[in-house]
Amino acid sequence: MKKLQIVLVALLLTTLLYSCKKNGVQVIDQNIEAGSPQIKYFNFGVNAPSVNFYASGTKVSAALSATGTESTSGVNSGGVYPASNYSVLKAGSYNFEARLPSTATADPDLSITSLNGIVEANKIYTLYLCGLYTNKKSDAFLIEDKLPAVDYNVAYVRFVNTVPNATSNLSLYAHNTLAATGVDVLVAENVAYKGASGFVPVPVGTYELFARYPSAPTVNVISRNGTSSVAFVGGKIYTIGSRGDITVTAATATNRPQLDNTSNR
Template identity: 45%
Template sequence: MDYREMTKYLILAATLLLAACGENPVQVLPTDSLEASRIKFFNFGVNAPGVNFYAGNVKMTAILSATGSEATTGVTYGSVGNGGAYSQIAPGNYTLTGKIAATTDKDLAIASIPTAIADGKLYSLYLSGFYNTTTKSSDGFVVEDAYSPQIDYSAAQVRLVHAIANANALTLYRRPSADTTAAWVVIGGPVSYKGAGTFTDVPMGVYDLAARYTDSTTSKIVRTGVTLSGGRVYTIGARGDITITSTTATNRPFLDNTTNR
């Protein structure tokens, strides 16, 4: 094959290639922006079944089984959906629900919380209180996660969320971990059931945390050895049954620690 014949074939091949690409040879990727609003989902309803959380008819959480299908466990008591990560949600008015994930009573809503989601804000939903096995219902509430966007690497931002139905208002305290002679220092103010405290700066470190009634010096709940890293934001969630004294019971009063940032 001489040079002129080779050139002819190369031109033909290039023409066919361009024709195959059409008018838009470069793939155009979606450019829609991500939703700026976010929400987390917690199942803190004592004795509540595992649930999937919904915003209207849109499923916001689900658990993948080992076989690749959706598991029937859902978000179980004491857990947070989607591995603790925030889920995108468009601004608007919603009925947020927790629906039973198990085969029995599948998709039965045990809590429905009407909620207005504002653009660019962060939220957390909590199933709370005690699950009623007769009515198959649980309490629930939503709080805004209004922490400062400023990052201080010498301190953490910490707040308390109160999800214990049979407990009075609680105040969160801290002291250096394992230092039983150190004074307890208050973090924020009293928080009532279904309430959230203000995010408060705490110097980075390892602490014992305690929750007390506002008129008492006795700690109702204690959690030891909690690391608070600089620049991070934490929610300490009080859950369980305040009357339980066992240190191992699933429904004992407990201080959950979840990272917001």
């Protein structure tokens, strides 16, 4: 708990410092209280541009250039803000938006999504920009992150599905590369688009990850293996997020289907 309080104080100080700079991240009500909601923002929109996130008209994510002005690049497609832990809001109802940077060459400050959501005290959330970016619009959804108590003997893992055009729901399997047997562990089953599983304990180790259709539980639809295997560390909490265009087969295409691994704590 003490470590969490220190992290929150650091995040608040960072926000206050940025708020003093032109185009920096602004503070939503200076009276941030203990137990304020925490939130993380993902840009998983397929082919979406870089964006900054806003809550009821106030910028809550941004990058500054060396000159102190807003960078032309915000949270890129496939990116997350903040990179670790969460940012803080005051409890309440918000209209969340993703906007192109004000310094973008084309369509500066354009809002490409709008989502109404409520964030409550002592709760943790993640907002996902998702869907196929068409007609300068993307989709979005907000979920609550019910983080389990820390257990240093295991890692906790959940699965969030943001692939908009898969032919059915997806299940997530994990294969321990050092296990004596070749059995795959079912982490999450039959997760719909914009859906999230609960966090489940997974033994510490290095894993290959596979998303599969429930109707074909041995056929890999999305793979993360070989040199892109992930390490699950004891005491850590992870979200595996599927993203991308399921129809893309090019191995290096930026919009290909992928499995993202992000630590929640």
